[in-house]
Amino acid sequence: MKILALRLAQLASLPGPVELDFSAEPLNDAGLFAITGPTGSGKSTLLDALCLALFGNTPRLRNAPGRESPITDIDGSELQTADPRTLLRRGASSGYAEVDFIGRDGQRYRARWAVRRARNRADGKLQAVEQSLSNLDEERLLTAQKREFAELLPRYLGLSFDQFTRAVLLAQSEFAAFLKADDNERAELLEKLTDTHEYSQISAAAYKRASAARDEVKRLEGQLDDDLPADEATRQQFDNELQQAEQQLAASHRQAQQLDDEQRWLEQDRQQQAGVDEASERQSQAHNDWHALEDNRRDDAWLTLLAPQRDLLRRHDELQRRVPEQRDQLACVHKQSEQAATALQQAESDEHQAQQQLSHHQQSLDKSRPAIAAARELSTALAAQQHRLATLKEERDQRQRQLAELNEQHQQCRSRYQQHLQQRDARQAELAAWLEPGQAVDAARQQTQQQWEQSSQHVLSLTQLAQHWQSFSEASERHRQLQQRLTRASEEHQQCLELGKTARLRLDDANTALEHVRQFVHRQQAARSESIIELRAALSAEVPCPVCGSLDHPWHDSPPATPEAAQLAASQAEEQRQLDDAQRAVDSAREERDQLLGRYQALDAQLKEDHTTLRNIEQQREHAQQQLQAHDLHHQLQEVAEGERSRWLQRQRLLSEQQRQQADERRQALDRAQRALAPLADVLGEDERELERFSTRDQGLNEELQRLTQQLSPLTQRTDELRQQLTAQLGDHHSADDWQQHLEQQRDQTLQQRDLARQTLGEARQQQQRLVQQQQHDQQRLDALEKEQRELCQRIEQWRAKHPELTDDNLARLLDVDDSAHRALQQRIADTRSRLQAAEVSLDERRQQWLKARAIRFPETSSEALLSREQQHQVEQLQTTLDERQAQLKPELDAAQSRRDAAWHAVKDDDRRRQRMAEGRERLDAARAQHQRWARISDLIGSSDGKAFRRIAQAWNLERLIEEANHHLAGLSRRYRLIRGGSALGLQIIDRDLADERRSVHSLSGGESFLVSLAMALGLASLASGELAIESLFIDEGFGSLDPQSLAMAMEALDGLQAQGRRVGVISHVQEMHERIPVQIRVLPAGNGESRVEVAT
Structure with a gap:
């Protein structure tokens, strides 16, 4: 990896644009180069730009605070301190950093980072950062997406950001x-x-x-x-009580089952009676609907007869409308044809007139060409003269600005000189003010140092005493608060235990009720099963029923009728509702039990933890009290009232701190005065020499300004003469080009008018031809439509003669009915017929089912009397007797159920305790194994820090x-x-x-x-x-504190790196290094927070 070039603009103190080409001279042959400049000039900004272009971040910003310290941008928005966009120079609308490098594959790449403000305005909102990566050898853009850039760059560069800051920036x-x-x-x-x-x-x-x-x-x-099960004797007693209670409950359930069967037959009889009444009402409604459709059935017959002639009648109506429309269209086309002939004559006249104007403007342009050429030559001469005059004026203005800047700098130098004189006198007076009469500086410093050390020691002692007192007070307060919390937690712990026992009993009751409902539903489903007839046939006297367990089989000889689908669905829905209610009750009770159990466990753990914390706090309070009593100033603290001790400690520390601060201020003042006096003499001498240099430069600039003023006068006179000649030649035109352009525009406009007139003429001719053809076609179409209309009228009159009973009004009404409406009418008639038939069949079926069910229950009664009022009164008497027997049995059943539930709860509670004990032991064994494994690992490598x-x-x-x-x-x-x-x-x-x-x-x-x-x-x-x-290294620290001999060794080391084929850049303020490194990148301040960059050898 090798850095080839660095470019940047508008970053921090470097407005730029700056370009450092390491592949060009003198940097190409320099294995070692220095980056020099005063503090704050922008040397490190060059390395920031290098990291920005490659990674979009810098080492300095990476270590900056985040959201805790936002800064306000120029548009009022907030930016994080670590945001790289804060490097954009204040007042700039955009900035960038760009790096060329050789990647790990040997090819050249360019990475670019850029940021801009909205609308490219200096006060616009900062936009998102833009990053791109290009292959320079293939001249191909690899990516311009920020996320893809972050993935591709380490692949081609070979280094991540952390690796780069450790391998390239040392x-x-x-x-x-x-x-x-x-x-x-x-x-x-x-x-x-x-x-x-x-x-x-x-x-x-x-x-x-x-x-x-x-x-x-x-x-x-x-x-x-905390959760132990019952012993074996107690468990045996629980089992015996449960067995006796279940036997008593089974006997009561058998009696209740017999009454439930009788109740189900009565309920079924009422449902069958309601079904017959409902079917009778539906049959009456269906008859009424059928009679209401008499007119619709008559219209259906006419629509069926009219269907073959419907298209013929529709076509006749359409021709009645289209023939008049075709006549109107023919008259319109004839009128348009006459208008097109008039437009054709006008277009021929316009074309001839445009051709004459074009010839006139072309002749005017040819006559003016010599005068235009002469004016163009005068314009060229005037431009050259004006350029010379502007150059001299710019040079004169530049000299004037230089003279003004020099005068300002001269005045600033004089002000600095006076300021340095005042500073020297002030430092001498300041040093004298801190000394006693006849006292030496070293003696005064030693005395002040002793006072400061004594005050510091007293402040430290008071701080320790305050810490011990605060620790004791805080421990006492925590001890009091924790005791109160333990009292409240114990009461809540006991309350949670009582509620948990109650919730456990409610859960057991809900589980029992759910099991009873399930058994009842199972018996009901078995009674409705398709194989129930075979099961009833297999029943024997004194043998328990395989479904319900009863020894009495009332339906063995006279079974009930099977309910129809609606009654069956209602029964199943009611059974499912009972099951859902019971299940919800179980879930609610279990959820309540689990919540209380979790709360109980949490409170138990909290109580143990609080007891442990209480013991620790008591130890801490005792330790704090021992430390407080062992302190040297404890006896003074004891003399102060307990409520005033904190304020007393604060006053004592404040007094000692003031004494130490006064001693420290005096010591620092002595040091500042001595340090400030030393360099002032050299500064004053340099100011005097600089004042002499300013006077010499001022004289030279005044002479150069006088020479330029003398040259300006003849040039200005010649320029005015040429301007007057050109004005006379051009007349009303601004320039020769403007004159020629005006004539050419007139010619071109006339040419366009001529071409437009020719185009209009051609279009008029085409329009006239098209309208003539359209007129012929429309006449032929009108003749055909009139012929078809006459033929249709004859055919319709013949069909109407065969059906004189069909009036014109009915015919029009029937023609308005479309095919879909006719089909809907037919479907409605068919549906009404089907409903009438189905209602009659349903009424007959339900009456027969009701008769069959009552015949089985009352076999001695005749079929005619089964549905009579006397028979209905007998059924109602059966219901009254059944209600009395059920009311007598319910208290006995509830008492047996309560005894069985209490015994069952005791057994199940012990079972759960035994199950929890077994599961808890398994979890404990697993937890112990887990603890042993992690304890061995922690013994080897573990520690809290x-x-x-x-x-x-x-x-x-x-x-x-x-x-x-x-x-x-x-x-x-x-x-x-x-x-x-x-x-x-x-x-x-x-x-x-x-x-x-x-x-x-x-x-x-x-x-x-x-x-x-x-x-x-x-x-x-x-x-x-x-x-x-890595062929490029940058070293940013480490040279300022070296002595001459050590600096010589450091330079030898850097030469060794250069000899190994590395290009090394060094940032340093050491002058000796600047003298030994010939190639330098200098960052020079230019005032107003700006710096410029130059490469020097």
């Missing part, structure tokens, strides 16, 4: 801190440099998993202790980094080699010039530290880039 300050750090700090720095945070996360996660598994084991053990596994993993990363760093260190200086030593993440240096003596990294000089830091930075770059060859 920040040595991190490695200087890395060398001098302890193991914990070195692990954190190495984790940051190698971007391997996952090892700390794995360590912390393993610790959390082990803690969670341990808590789960404790929770399950507590649950088993992630340090355990981080140290293990970063030790391996340190080995890789040392290996790569030693490879680069051998090329920079063969004297040193890095090794691990002293601790798991310790670093030592082997000095080969001292017989391979091991040295501490803290013993390295500034230059040696620079070499080692640079080698480690290059090693990390190799790790980040993998197998990719």
